[in-house]
Amino acid sequence: MTSLADIRSTFLDFFARNGHEVVPSSPLVPRNDPTLMFTNSGMVQFKNVFTGLETRPYRRATTAQKCVRAGGKHNDLDNVGYTARHHTFFEMLGNFSFMDYFKEQAIPFAWELLTRDFGLPKDRLWVTVYHTDDEAAALWRKVAGLPEERIIRIPTHDNFWMMGPTGPCGPCTEIFYDHGPSVWGGPPGSAEADGDRFIEIWNLVFMQFEQFEDGRREALPRPSIDTGMGLERIGALLQGKHDNYDTDLMRALIEASAHATDGDPDGPGRIHHRVIADHLRSTAFLIADGVMPSNEGRGYVLRRIMRRAMRHAAMLGAQDPVMHRLVPALVRQMGQAYPELVRGEALIADTLRREETRFRETLDRGLRLLDEELARLPEGADLPGEAAFRLYGTYGFPLDLTQDALREKGRGVDVAGFEAALAEDRARARASWAGSGESRDAALWFDLASRLGSTEFLGYDTEQAEAQV
Ligand code: ATP
Numbered sequence: 431m432t433s434l435a436d437i438r439s440t441f442l443d444f445f446a447r448n449g450h451e452v453v454p455s456s457p458l459v460p461r462n463d464p465t466l467m468f469t470n471s472g473m474v475q476f477k478n479v480f481t482g483l484e485t486r487p488y489r490r491a492t493t494a495q496k497c498v499r500a501g502g503k504h505n506d507l508d509n510v511g512y513t514a515r516h517h518t519f520f521e522m523l524g525n526f527s528f529m530d531y532f533k534e535q536a537i538p539f540a541w542e543l544l545t546r547d548f549g550l551p552k553d554r555l556w557v558t559v560y561h562t563d564d565e566a567a568a569l570w571r572k573v574a575g576l577p578e579e580r581i582i583r584i585p586t587h588d589n590f591w592m593m594g595p596t597g598p599c600g601p602c603t604e605i606f607y608d609h610g611p612s613v614w615g616g617p618p619g620s621a622e623a624d625g626d627r628f629i630e631i632w633n634l635v636f637m638q639f640e641q642f643e644d645g646r647r648e649a650l651p652r653p654s655i656d657t658g659m660g661l662e663r664i665g666a667l668l669q670g671k672h673d674n675y676d677t678d679l680m681r682a683l684i685e686a687s688a689h690a691t692d693g694d695p696d697g698p699g700r701i702h703h704r705v706i707a708d709h710l711r712s713t714a715f716l717i718a719d720g721v722m723p724s725n726e727g728r729g730y731v732l733r734r735i736m737r738r739a740m741r742h743a744a745m746l747g748a749q750d751p752v753m754h755r756l757v758p759a760l761v762r763q764m765g766q767a768y769p770e771l772v773r774g775e776a777l778i779a780d781t782l783r784r785e786e787t788r789f790r791e792t793l794d795r796g797l798r799l800l801d802e803e804l805a806r807l808p809e810g811a812d813l814p815g816e817a818a819f820r821l822y823g824t825y826g827f828p829l830d831l832t833q834d835a836l837r838e839k840g841r842g843v844d845v846a847g848f849e850a851a852l853a854e855d856r857a858r859a860r861a862s863w864a865g866s867g868e869s870r871d872a873a874l875w876f877d878l879a880s881r882l883g884s885t886e887f888l889g890y891d892t893e894q895a896e897a898q899v
Pocket residue numbers: 499506515516517518519520522630631632633658659660661662663898899
């Protein structure tokens with residue numbers, strides 16, 4: 431069986447052979463980019479190279495980039511455990527051309543690697559192109575010999591990438607693998623596209639325009655290429671699996687989770703093990719890159735991920751902290767490719783143990799309260815916002831943890847009610863602060879800090895400016 435480690439090196443070697451510099455992954459906390467919560471694609475470390483602000487001694491690069499998508503525009507947290515293809519932490523394999531080659535080489539590179547080096551069957555591959563991108567469609571016909579019906583023209587922003595409100599942008603082409611009719615889903619652009627039958631494996635972005643503030647969009651004199659392929663997704667294919675969580679690496683973590691809890695990786699606790707395996711990775715990599723659990727900003731996203739995993743461990747009947755016991759399995763799987771995990775092993779395990787020990791003190795009581803509240807509600811009704819707020823304020827349950835717990839029971843939360851309760855609580859805190867004899871400036875500061883709250887100020891319009899491959 432080809433391991434994920436082998437696939438990673440086959441990818442990097444292929445592009446190195448084709449003149450690309452192998453560049454190490456950048457950290458999960460982006461340097462010099464306050465608009466972004468976490469590195470969420472391979473291009474993040476090259477943003478300034480694409481805009482021309484920075485030059486490098488190479489024009490072609492290839493990376494295996496650590497990515498986290500658990501906040502901001504790309505938030506896959508709620509998908510984890512439920513879809514076959516989403517993680518909060520994953521590795522994105524990419525090749526980049528900085529004003530060097532363009533579509534006419536990027537498409538053949540991708541096709542050759544997938545069908546020759548990786549040996550994927552050609553008749554399972556489908557592609558999308560932006561509806562006006564005749565060039566890309568023609569290349570797919572010529573290079574891959576794809577029939578017209580497997581080159582799907584998409585008119586939406588899914589196939590048009592923008593770095594931000596201004597700057598480089600352009601059409602993209604996405605490559606999909608068809609798992610066949612035994613899995614529910616339809617081709618991209620169809621009504622069943624959100625199923626798991628057609629899985630997107632690779633996204634190639636053609637940066638060929640520059641968007642200006644006044645709305646003008648002009649052709650760049652020297653276009654660039656940015657691509658991203660999920661290692662776990664291509665790994666599943668090459669290991670003959672449909673599900674990312676059945677790959678060697680994820681499977682080892684799932685088994686470690688089962689070993690530490692109910693002993694059955696495929697039993698009724700199956701989803702819990704998937705979530706635990708995923709969240710273990712994002713937690714460990716975030717801590718290794720210097721993020722610590724806290725009540726705001728990046729640290730709060732980490733705390734939410736950790737507590738969510740801990741609730742899933744509790745659902746498996748674990749009486750004592752579990753997560754820290756899984757760290758050695760992760761280091762065994764990934765420590766060689768990511769030595770920061772080895773360096774950070776003790777800190778990661780300690781942080782997990784401390785957080786889980788602390789959260790355990792309120793977790794069981796919070797879960798009991800949740801059950802009591804649900805018992806009192808009419809069948810199928812949403813949890814009132816005020817109850818969700820009590821779980822948050824008294825028991826340390828982040829809202830998304832409560833939502834995740836309710837999802838298993840087919841219920842939701844009255845989110846507007848939760849937010850109203852939160853706002854009221856802050857207003858009360860502000861009033862008592864204002865009455866404490868502190869200066870008016872302090873009261874204003876408190877107001878501002880509480881309005882920005884746990885989301886942290888990340889610069890201008892984070893939504894807009896976030897990079898997407
Ligand atoms: P999807 O539509 O499946 O959510 P995407 O279009 O959001 O994927 P891109 O932003 O194009 O993904 O990222 C490039 C590649 O990274 C994808 O083609 C996929 O292989 C991989 N990828 C994206 N998100 C995830 C994730 N949450 N977990 C694992 N792999 C991912």
